[in-house]
Amino acid sequence: MSQNLFEDFIDFLSNKHGEELWVTVYKRDPINNTAHDGTMYCALVKKEKSERTMERPSWDLMVGSGGPGFSMSYEDGEEITTYYTNPDDDFLRPVLVRDFHGRKEDYIEILEEFRLFHNLYHDNESGSFISFDEVGDEVEVIKIEHNEVKIRRRYLRSFMAARQMNLLLYFELTRHYHESVGFSNDIKDAALTYTIYSGDSYSDGYTSFSRILGKKLIRCETVEKCGVWPFEQEKEYQSFIIGGDTDEPEIFSCNPDELANYFGANPDSPHYLTPVFFRKEVMQKYYSSSDYKITDGYLDRTGVWRLRFDNNSPNHVSVFLGDLGQDLPSKEQVYWKSFNLIPDERKISRTNFERSFLGNFYDAENPEHRFKQKFRDIQEYWNKKYGWYLFLPLSIKDEHFYESIRSMLTNEQSEFDAQVLALTKATIDSINVKSLRDHLEVIDKSIKSISLMEILLERLESQNLSALSSLLRGVQSVRSTGVAHRKGTEYEKTISKLKINDGDYSSEFDQLLLGMLFLFDEIMKLDLGRNTN
Known part of the structure; x- marks a missing residue:
């Protein structure tokens, strides 16, 4: 061969x-x-x-x-x-x-x-x-x-x-x-x-x-x-809709170097602080991963990038045009672009206006942020005063329930169910039954969670006991009859009793968040007042 x-x-x-x-x-x-x-x-x-x-x-x-290791050689007859x-x-x-x-x-x-x-x-x-x-x-x-x-x-x-x-x-x-x-x-x-x-x-x-x-x-x-500093590849910038209408949208690059600012740069270009609007669904992937942290006005990917944005409006999120280019990596800009909305009389939130343009401290408008801030407040207040948390901290494997609580991104039944489950896990299911029973000196061990919370409100002489009791039992019932089990007649009764409009789950869940916020505020206000009188 x-x-x-x-x-x-x-x-x-x-x-x-x-x-x-x-x-x-x-x-x-x-x-x-x-x-x-x-x-x-x-x-x-x-x-x-x-x-x-x-x-x-x-x-x-x-x-x-x-x-x-070692090497050996000879130089002028001498071993080295x-x-x-x-x-x-x-x-x-x-x-x-x-x-x-x-x-x-x-x-x-x-x-x-x-x-x-x-x-x-x-x-x-x-x-x-x-x-x-x-x-x-x-x-x-x-x-x-x-x-x-x-x-x-x-x-x-x-x-x-x-x-x-x-x-x-x-x-x-x-x-x-x-x-x-x-x-x-x-x-x-x-x-x-x-x-x-x-x-x-x-x-x-x-x-x-x-x-x-x-x-x-x-x-x-x-x-x-x-491709490594100082030889990184030049960043690519996407263009976004900043005006016009469906037939003739006005678009412009988010490259900060091409935008106008308060120092006279690019006077014929859109301003760095031009708001760009997006569908709320853009946030879905960030809420679905523990890699991201969403707070009032900021979206973080741990150790990589951070975006300043407006998440206090009820029907959209917005980002300043220059921040899109300054803060978002090129690959992420492509993702956001697919959710871009025509402005069409949309506006930034009052919160964002006060903070960004007037330089004022201003509380969040979004029920999600207000709920989480008040939840942190009551936990800190109760632990500092009594040495234990009113709501037991979630285990590491359950922390995602609290992190995922949000104003709904869609109006879907499935998202409503998921949010009710998360809300219940973080609040009603986490009531510190043992410590609260001892605090209230309740001997009967058959009295648990919601009943103990009702006793607490009664001891604090809450004028809203009936409404808050209905809220707690209603949320628990929605979870029990519609989320944890197959939906049936009981679920429909619960929805009707809570006056939840199943055509507007998004607004209705916001009301549940605000209801819980009122509960926390009521407990702290009455407890503090009782001890100062």
Whole structure:
């Protein structure tokens, strides 16, 4: 047999290897008496040494070596011992294969400099190394299995550009045959160098082998292409609707450098503080993930970005045009753009106007923010005065119920059910029964949660006991008859008793939040008044 047995592999090396989304930088197919075995490896090489190393197909370093140590030499007849950190000098190994010579199992490490350069997080469970993109989404950068390592090309090329070193992709593949083969070939090129030779097989049951051994060179880009500070890619800015109508919407870029301001910049452009309006549903993905924190006037993605916005209007959210460009990553701007509304006489909230333009402290208008602030107030007041919380703090696995309480984004039954459940979990289900019973000196252990709260209100001489009792029992009943179980006649009775208009769930849930807010305020006001008289 005299034909080239590696045409398919050479085609892969020439046209694909190193150009894939995931670059194989280490792979070992061990000798298991099968029809093939081989190894792939890599190293970064100094640019000035690249041409010389491509003159020969042999590898420039060995898998498993590369640790620091000592070297010995002679100078003027005198023995000199020198400590070195990198025995390969002109080369840098992105992948280090730790070999313990059978005493312990081998394992793979990634060059520390590479990990720190990209600030990679090591996921111990999967073994992968993870980065985070501009919006904070996880990006898998390195996949590691026992016998294979792949690096995402963009991150590998970025490191090459920063280091100004080229990449050598080493390869060795041996194929075994039952018949005799005697093919040989040598190719030397600036980008691909290899040798092919044949011999007697060492794999049981086979007669001969043919082996290809060599390396491929991929040159680094200029340092400006590394994409890391101060060479980040220029930010892309979306354009948003700021005026006009459906037929002729007026749009403008959110690039802050192109907007007018109070210092005379770009006088013919829209002002930085031009409000841009969005459907409330834009917030759905942020409420659905613990990665985000939504407060009165701010949306945060922990450790990545923070957006100042107006979430105090009942029918929309709004952001100043310049803040969209200044605070939102490019990828996130694309998401927000899909919810963009024509202004059509929409206005920013009074809260936002007072804070942003008049510089005043101004309470939130949104029932969601008002409820959460008052809930924090009563918890702090009660704990400071009595040494225990009126509502037990939720467990870590239940904290999402409190965080998800909000003014509804849609008018759907499913969202109403979810919000009633969250509200009940954080309040009625969390009433501190044991401590409240002791505080009220109630011996009967059959009296629980809502009944204890009614006794508290009665002791405080609340004039709104009946209404607040109806609120608590009504919310609990909505949860019990319609959320925790199949809806039926009892649910309809409860909805009717609470006068909930099922055509406007959004407004009705806001009223439940305000009702709870009134309950907290009533308890604190009466308790404080009782102790000052």
